[in-house]
Amino acid sequence: MSTIFKKIIDGEIPCYKVxxxxxxxxxxxxxxxxxxxxxxxxxKEVDKFxxxxxxxxxxxxxxxxxxxxxxxxxxxxxxVGVAVIGLEVPHAHxxxxxxxxxxxxxxxxxxxxTKEEFEALAKSIQAxx
Numbered sequence: 862m863s864t865i866f867k868k869i870i871d872g873e874i875p876c877y878k879v880x881x882x883x884x885x886x887x888x889x890x891x892x893x894x895x896x897x898x899x900x901x902x903x904x905k906e907v908d909k910f911x912x913x914x915x916x917x918x919x920x921x922x923x924x925x926x927x928x929x930x931x932x933x934x935x936x937x938x939x940x941v942g943v944a945v946i947g948l949e950v951p952h953a954h955x956x957x958x959x960x961x962x963x964x965x966x967x968x969x970x971x972x973x974x975t976k977e978e979f980e981a982l983a984k985s986i987q988a989x990x
Contacts (some may be wrong), residue, residue, distance in 0.1 A: 866952040870904050877983040880931070880990055884917065885924040889979055890956070893972055897936035897982060901925040902952060910945050910953040911962040923956045932957055932987035935982070942966050 867872040869888065876888035879899055890898040893910055903921050908912050911919065929941040938959035944966060945955055974982070 864906070864950050864952040866900075866902050866950055866954065867906055870902075872905045873944070879986045880924070880928050882924065884920055884949075887928045889983055891979070893958075893974070894956075894968060894970065895936075895959050895961075895965045896972055896974065896978075897938070897940075897957075897986070898931050899928060899932055899957040899986070901928055901955040901957060907953045908947075910913045910947050913953055921953075921955065925957060927990065928986070929957050931986050934989040935939050937961075937986045938972060943967075 863916065865874060868878065869876045870886055878886070878888050878893075880887040884904055885901060886904060887899055887901045890900050901924055903913060903917055925943070929943070933941050936989040939961050942958045942960045942965070943955060947953065960966065964970055978985060
């Protein structure tokens with residue numbers, strides 16, 4: 862199952878990388894609900910979130926927590942929301958969304974950023990890891 866996320870992991874498609882280790886990758890969502898909307902994914906291809914083996918699942922949650930803490934230090938917000946939906950891409954992933962209001966979790970309202978804004982934001986989050 863080669864998905865867009867697999868192509869990002871393999872470097873075939875560029876991304877605004879926030880964090881990476883041997884098992885996980887975090888990058889900015891290019892169609893964000895809010896500035897800083899970040900996706901955390903396992904590098905291992907698993908379609909459904911709850912099909913992830915326990916060790917990898919716990920590792921993804923710990924990795925996501927680390928990214929969320931850096932995100933909250935970078936983007937002014939009341940908190941960082943977490944969503945697992947899994948219908949958009951058949952590769953398990955966690956959405957981290959800086960929130961100032963509930964509407965930012967609906968996936969109906971999107972924000973636009975320039976390439977330069979995405980690049981600067983990714984670097985700022987990296988600096989807070």
